[in-house]
Amino acid sequence: MTDRTYHAPGGGLPPQTRLMTGRAVFTEAYAVIPGGCLSDIVTSLLPFWEGARFWVLARPMSGFAETFSQYIAEIAPGGGSDRPETGAGTQAALFVLDGAMRLDIGGKAHDLGPGGYAHIPPDTEWRLRNAGEVPLRFHWFRKRYVAVEGLDPPPPLVCNERDIPPDPMPDTNGVWATTRFTDPADLRHDMHVNIVTFQPGGVIPFEETHVMEHGIYILEGKAVYRLNRDWVEVEAGDYIRLRAFCPQACYAAGPGPFRYLLYKDVNRHMPLAEPCRIR
Template sequence: MTDRSYYAPTGGLPPQTQILTDRAMFTDAYAVIPKGTFSDIVTSFLPFWREARFWVIARPMSGFAETFSQYIAEVQPGGGSDRPEVDAGVQSVIFVVDGTVQLTLDGAAHDLAEGGYAYIPAGCDWSVKNVSDAPTRFHWIRKAYQSVDGLDRPEVIVTNEKDIAPTPMPDTDGAWATTRFVDPADMRHDMHVTIVTFQPGGVIPFAETHVMEHGLYVLEGKAVYRLNQDWVEVEAGDFMWLRAFCPQACYAGGPGPFRYLLYKDVNRHMPLAAGALPR
């Protein structure tokens, strides 16, 4: 595979002369957070992290997307955390979009460069450090793990997307493909984080409407995306947040590939509130 260039925010503030017209929107069915909103004043700090800040781009919200949170982390040289996760029941995925980061997982150190992926099971003892001389930026996706009696918890996975051949979607001649870090048939996993790639002119040829929630961060390229009843232009650096059953489709605009990092919840029964079923 060829080298990839992933969009990563760098912060700053727009000039006082900039007009306010933008593509940011939040609806009952979806949200679009365009790259222009990733300024200094919307970052967050987290306990037990040093020399680090976070753009929080998704969080559980009642009546909207409820299963996951997603951050873009920016860690300065020498920064990181020996206690990054404060909830032992939460699993994580790290995906590096700029620079390098050192992850230590159950005592084993791993250096992740751009395109590096790590699945961190719930209860894993882990830490993260920037041992380079430049800032590093990575996505951190978190989900409370839904254990099932009779299924073991998944193991640590550390890899790089450049080492995984994308799987073409059937009958698309390679115009639409998915890079899978986890075997879809592995029932131990209750979330998938993948990379979806469309070649110029590639499409989702129907309005997908399904129970999975989505977070889609555009790594590269541009497209026109169908979100519920609207067609929205998106480009590298934009984030789309879709609640369950939001209709979705897209046309990749070229001139290069359109690629996005995709979260979805999978492989579990739907939660039912106690006492909600008829007797």
């Protein structure tokens, strides 16, 4: 497989001479966080992490996207955590952008580099360290697992996208393909994290309008995205967050591949409100 690059934020702070006008937008249906917004002053710290800071890209918000949170973590050499997750019933998915990760899941150690992916089931003990000499940067998806009687949670999974052949979309001649870390037919999973790749000129040829919420991080290239009523230019390092049923489409507009890391909630009934009781 062709060597891949994965855009990762470097932090810092724009100079005082820079214009404030940018591409960041938050609407009732979608949000765009350009890569240039991921500066030092918008990072967060979390309990029980050492030498670590986090860019929070998504958090559950009533009336918007509600199922997940998503961070980009930056871990200094030797940093990490022996107690990374403090929420009961929470599963995790990790995707390495750059650096060297030593990940322990339930007492089993794994070494992950760029393109490495891990799914950690809910209530599973895990630890993480930067095993290299440069900063480790990775995406961390968190979702409270929706249990279903008769379905066990999925087991841990560790792999690398470079070892997974992309699955071409039907009738696209391979210009639109998806790298799937988990089997879409495995109903034990209530979330999917995929990588979508468009070759130059590739398109989503209709406005998708569906129940899944999305977190979309641009790994490589650039494109023009249709989001609700707007056309928005995006490039490597940008982040898009979509609520359910937000119309979406895109076409790859650059000279090279356009690739993004995609989150969506799947395989569960829609939660219903408690019935109103009339006395």
